[in-house]
Amino acid sequence: MADLTTEFLGIKSPNPFWLASAPPTDKEYNVRRAFEAGWGGVVWKTLGAEGPPVVNVNGPRYGAIYGADRRLLGLNNIELITDRPLQTNLDEITRVKKDYPDRAIIVSIMVPCEEEAWKDILPRVEATGADGIELNFGCPHGMAERGMGSAVGQVPEYITMVTEWCKKYYSKPVIVKLTPNITDIRKPAQAAFKGNADAVSLINTINSITSVDLDLLAPQPTIDGKGTHGGYCGPAVKPIALNMVAEIARDPETHGKPISAIGGITTWRDAAEFMVMGAGNVQVCTAAMTYGFKIVQEMISGLSQWMDEKGYASTSEFVGAGVPNVTDWQYLNLNYITKARIDQDACIKCGRCYAACEDTSHQAISMSADRVFEVQDDECVACNLCVDVCPVENCITMIELQPGEIDKRTQKVVQPEYANWTTHPNNPAAQAAE
């Protein structure tokens, strides 16, 4: 069994699976049970400033998107930060950290954008013995209207400013949690590191309305006939999060900086993908909220098995290993030519590939009277749509043409060397290869 021990910002945890700041980490009772179930660390649900705690709505807080068998694909929420007194949380954090010295405890914080507010809370958080803090600059509902959460995260200058305050009044690692509700994720990440953040974590939830009640004509979740946008999370947001993590990992300004990945991580494979794309560890919420804390056991056994199969002795050996393979479109090899192939033995003759190609792509699949589907190489542009819609795994595959072969679509001989758009003759801005 591979060793999953992970060191992130000098914080050791027995595995890279942390629970994200959210309802699962709201209180001592949950966090203790999470640790007993095997989670490597938690980011404690966001603390607010001293004073009367926030209040939550008393109607539904969550909305959901389902698959046909009610598999939860996406969840949204309009819950706010902790609604329990600050001192209660601090006392609990102190107790739990004392009892679980080998697990990571990070405290999520969101207080007003004033230096005094941060100066007040940070020493009290430091006194808990927690391993670090995470700045919640991401929450897109409720708190943003009060000038906090994503209202800060959408202004890079604020991020830098608050991060600097935190580094001034707090001695342990500072993680800045980013909102995806922004055009270019690299800017807030750069701003965080400019303020000397130790790491960024992303993504927080995405502004969303999951569904509309067609009787009430109101967004869901509906509270007394009205709804509001909430934060979207769960498996559905993973591709968005994966891209944002990769963008920061490959940005020359932030390349190599620590990232804690969040966004729809449900299985060991999701975690491995984020880590290969540059995340030093991962944070999970919706999977735990859907299936319970026990879900971490599959993540642990799966990641461990994959590492054994690949010969990785430690998670650090593959963190970021795929980042060099993320590039801009213009650098993709235009001489790499493939054609779809249909395995006639595996084909169940549903015709979905034909419908997709004939109606919406390049009319490159033929259909005979007895339902035999075949790829026409002279029309196939290798778009992969047939592969994506085929219900049988590996029935349609993309076969690479070898140099010297003729691409029947263009009638050109496949060239062996790499050539991209920057040097293509059709590119008005093309530069000569020399």
Add this chain to the structure above:
Amino acid sequence: MGNSQTTPGIVAGRLPADRIQENFDDLHPAYAPHEAAVAADRCYFCHDAPCMTACPTSIDIPLFIRQIATGTPEAAARTILNQNILGGMCARVCPTETLCEEVCVREVAEGKPVEIGRLQRYATDTLMDAGKHPFTRAAPTGKSVAVVGAGPAGLSCAHRLAMLGHDVVIYEARPKAGGLNEFGIAAYKAPNGFATAEVEWLLQIGGITIQEGQALGDQITLSGLKESHDAVFLSIGLSGVNALRAEGEDREGVEDAVSFIAELRQTSDLTTLPVGRNVVVIGGGMTAVDAAVQSKLLGAENVTIAYRRGQEAMGASRYEQDLAAQNGVRLMFNVQPVAVHGNGRAVEIELEYTTDTGSGLTGTGETFRLPADQVFKAIGQTLGDTPEGITLEGRKIAVNDTGRTSLDGVWAGGDCASGGDDLTVTAVAEGRDAAMDIHATLVG
């Protein structure tokens, strides 16, 4: 040759070889990866899952199914085998319809459970087909344990003890290990020599020696084993067969169902195995169904199960009853044998209707005869000779929760011991739990 289903008497080759081959093929074919993924996707990952509670070995079923769903069947196999080292065989022979699958929330809600047994087989087959043994032996403890009987309980106990670093000698009366996995159980539930292969795979843990042809009371004695080993685990099964108590039960053609099944399991060419034209099986348990269905699959023209009580009292599950009916076996209830007729060999069986008076079962006096050139007794097995100095509870060896017998240093489990159903999976659990107690005792 030239025999057919209607050839009188007990003869071999009633069906052509290819038909027999087909008949004894896997009852439930193995899942292809896509089928396994779709089946696994139906699991809800229930909290404190009812399936897990229903499993005598407490396999973490939601976890192993999720491990299949996430593309790691090898990890799933480890989850299974950690609790049940014979998880491969149990996946094939467990009456899941009365255990895990019966309480699956999807069975309760939709009448269609997650197919836990087949998923378990997919996971364990993946690991075992790769020849991998997922466990390693702890450092040797220098302690030696005798296990008597190489059936499911004995193998389970031996594996756990070996894994914990003890040396184990298994004494087996038969010429081959496996117990009922090898000599009992219908052939179509574990074809292609799976039982034999599983024993070989299990022994990869190391530290286990099997001595065949060693029967307790003959070649070996309990006092001798106690002297030469630090502990003894008895998993001797039930070697006695109940008598029919019907006139003419000694006629040729009247046999024990377990002997017929054992012979069938050890016959490599089933076209050479004789079976009657008219077969009647007396009994209502799994053995009765196994004997009846296999008789039919060998080519018997008429096969009847005659059970003395009503259908609801039958030991074989409804699923097993349906399996018998699908294969053309006739199920008769509330009938008991009174005589086997024939001149030296069985020709007919005389059955009497029964009624439950509330204070017991009695014959109504109304009888009828069925043609029967072969009669199988499947009316339960009993402990053979009681090992010296051992206290019984009812007709089985008395044990506590961890398998301790009345004798110091002697544990027992499986069918020979009190408590639990006589199932492979129960035997595995008892062997495992006794091993843990033996370990605690030896190193404590």
